[in-house]
Amino acid sequence: DELAPSFQLDTSSFRARLTIKQESKSGVGFEGGENRWMVKLADGLATDLSVNLGAGEAKLTLGSMNLRSVSLNIGAGKVNADLMGQPARDYEVKIRGGVGECIVTLPKTVGIRAEIKGGLGSVDVEGLEKKNDGYENAEFASGKVKIRLNAQGGVGSMRIIAK
Numbered sequence: 001d002e003l004a005p006s007f008q009l010d011t012s013s014f015r016a017r018l019t020i021k022q023e024s025k026s027g028v029g030f031e032g033g034e035n036r037w038m039v040k041l042a043d044g045l046a047t048d049l050s051v052n053l054g055a056g057e058a059k060l061t062l063g064s065m066n067l068r069s070v071s072l073n074i075g076a077g078k079v080n081a082d083l084m085g086q087p088a089r090d091y092e093v094k095i096r097g098g099v100g101e102c103i104v105t106l107p108k109t110v111g112i113r114a115e116i117k118g119g120l121g122s123v124d125v126e127g128l129e130k131k132n133d134g135y136e137n138a139e140f141a142s143g144k145v146k147i148r149l150n151a152q153g154g155v156g157s158m159r160i161i162a163k
Contacts, residue, residue, distance in 0.1 A: 003035050015048075022054075041065065053077055053098075063107065067091045074098040074154065083107065083147070084163075090146045097121070097154030104149070108162040111143030112136065116160065119153035127162030137162055 003022075010017040022035065041047060043064045050071040051058065057078045062070065063085025069092050072079060076099040083093070084107050095102060097119055106112050108127055115134040116123055128135035140146060151158060 005035075005037060051079075053079060063087075070094070072096070072102070074100060074102055076100050079103070081105070086110075087145050087147065090148070093147060093149045093151075095149070095151040095158070097152060097156060097158050099154060100156040102156070102158045104151075104158075104160050106147060106149070106160070106162045108137050109139065111140035111146035112149065112162050113140050113146065114149040114151065114160055116149075116151045116158070117153065118158075119155060121153055121156045121158065123151075123153045123158045123160075125160045128160070135160070 005020050005022045008019045010019075020037070020039065022037075044066055046066050046068050048069045049062065049065075049067065051060065052073045052075075054075040055077050058080070060079070060081045062081065063083050066088060068089070070081070070083070072081060072093075072095045074095070074097050078101045081102070081104045084105055086107070087110060093104070095104065112128060113134055113136050114125065114128055116125065125135050128137050149160065151160065
């Protein structure tokens with residue numbers, strides 16, 4: 001119970017805001033513990049998703065959601081963000097890397113534009129072509145739906161994969 005996340009739902013405006021937090025615990029009995037969450041959100045709701053990962057591992061399967069925006073702030077750990085799917089609208093993805101590994105998988109069937117600034121770690125891009133000051137796929141020029149990715153690498157590695 002002491003490691004249970006807290007949930008707060010704010011419906012006071014026209015957009016609901018759900019906040020899930022895991023407080024940091026230390027002391028006797030907390031070292032080496034594991035805490036797993038499985039959170040399922042409704043696919044049909046227009047969603048602005050913001051994930052702040054302090055330390056740990058996150059597997060985000062988001063491609064079936066009706067995304068408006070995605071923001072990933074990574075502290076220490078590993079994040080695997082799977083955005084594969086057929087989005088109905090344009091959206092933006094912002095990533096701020098930390099210490100660890102970040103893998104982002106994007107659907108090449110929609111237009112993709114990625115602007116990536118490396119940190120001290122490595123940044124690898126697969127399935128996109130270097131164009132001007134970023135990376136794009138062939139669909140970006142004429143695609144009806146576009147994903148714009150803005151990524152800032154950290155100390156670890158970042159992989160952006162369009163497939």
